[in-house]
Amino acid sequence: DAGVTQSPTHLIKTRGQHVTLRCSPISGHKSVSWYQQVLGQGPQFIFQYYEKEERGRGNFPDRFSARQFPNYSSELNVNALLLGDSALYLCASSLWGRNTDTQYFGPGTRLTVL
Amino acid sequence: QQQVKQSPQSLIVQKGGISIINCAYENTAFDYFPWYQQFPGKGPALLIAIRPDVSEKKEGRFTISFNKSAKQFSLHIMDSQPGDSATYFCAAGGSQGNLIFGKGTKLSVKP
Numbered sequence: 001d002a003g004v005t006q007s008p009t010h011l012i013k014t015r016g017q018h019v020t021l022r023c024s025p026i027s028g029h030k031s032v033s034w035y036q037q038v039l040g041q042g043p044q045f046i047f048q049y050y051e052k053e054e055r056g057r058g059n060f061p062d063r064f065s066a067r068q069f070p071n072y073s074s075e076l077n078v079n080a081l082l083l084g085d086s087a088l089y090l091c092a093s094s095l096w097g098r099n100t101d102t103q104y105f106g107p108g109t110r111l112t113v114l
Numbered sequence: 115q116q117q118v119k120q121s122p123q124s125l126i127v128q129k130g131g132i133s134i135i136n137c138a139y140e141n142t143a144f145d146y147f148p149w150y151q152q153f154p155g156k157g158p159a160l161l162i163a164i165r166p167d168v169s170e171k172k173e174g175r176f177t178i179s180f181n182k183s184a185k186q187f188s189l190h191i192m193d194s195q196p197g198d199s200a201t202y203f204c205a206a207g208g209s210q211g212n213l214i215f216g217k218g219t220k221l222s223v224k225p
Contacts, residue, residue: 031211033213035213041218042215042216043158043215045213048211056212057210092157097211099210099211099213100207101211102148102163103160104160105157105158105159106157
């Protein structure tokens with residue numbers, strides 16, 4: 001079975017631009033979470049979606065938004081990019097999105113903002 | 115405010131030795147504590163996890179010890195191997211279904 005897949009693998013943008021990152025969860029998983037991992041730090045929670053509804057949001061500005069589609073795939077959008085948005089963006093899927101559910105991470109999208 | 119504190123930041127261990135990584139948490143509402151392993155260029159992969167009603171859990175060479183009263187938990191890697199060289203993250207399950215991660219420990223196992 002395929003694991004969590006993310007696209008693109010790498011992305012280079014300039015300040016002020018907009019970016020869309022995509023994630024496909026493990027088949028049968030209904031919840032997707034997004035995390036930002038800055039170099040040398042642990043992942044930080046951005047959003048969680050379950051059954052197309054936003055269930056949780058971390059401490060990120062409104063420039064960050066996300067959505068989940070009927071097939072449970074998800075998009076993360078970031079507007080008005082800043083240099084500080086350069087990071088590895090990780091998507092994780094789980095069965096039900098409960099805090100005790102195992103979260104399986106994808107390989108991430110490496111975003112560089114110049 | 116960092117809710118999960120992890121130490122040490124880096125660790126060097128000889129092949130066959132024991133690697134020990136410690137974490138402390140603040141929020142008593144956390145009730146799920148996983149450990150993830152991350153290799154360069156990859157996403158984190160679950161190693162082992164524990165619930166607070168258990169004081170110890172062992173899977174192969176990996177053991178979690180949990181001290182609920184001290185709000186601390188640790189990962190022990192027995193018979194450490196060069197292939198174990200990676201960054202290890204402890205985490206705690208939050209109320210939003212999210213994970214709160216420590217800052218990570220970079221483990222190097224010398225042959």
